[in-house]
Amino acid sequence: MFGRREPVPFAFVAEADRFRSNVTPPPRERSSVGQMAGRWLLGLTIVAGLVGSLVIGTPALTPDKTADQPQQSQASESR
Numbered sequence: 751m752f753g754r755r756e757p758v759p760f761a762f763v764a765e766a767d768r769f770r771s772n773v774t775p776p777p778r779e780r781s782s783v784g785q786m787a788g789r790w791l792l793g794l795t796i797v798a799g800l801v802g803s804l805v806i807g808t809p810a811l812t813p814d815k816t817a818d819q820p821q822q823s824q825a826s827e828s829r
Contacts, residue, residue, distance in 0.1 A: 781789075
């Protein structure tokens with residue numbers, strides 16, 4: 751199936767490298783005020799979420815100071 755080879759003219763590929771279009775793309779549309787505000791709000795929400803998770807998670811990462819002291823239950827103190 752793949753053994754059959756036919757000659758294919760590739761001149762059009764060589765010409766495609768040299769071809770330059772004289773058509774310019776249309777200018778980009780400017781973002782509206784609502785779109786820009788939405789992007790800022792989304793970015794601010796993401797940053798606030800990351801900072802909030804860092805603030806909430808930091809106490810869990812600090813070493814526990816009570817771990818150095820031996821723990822005694824209240825039942826052992828009553829005797």
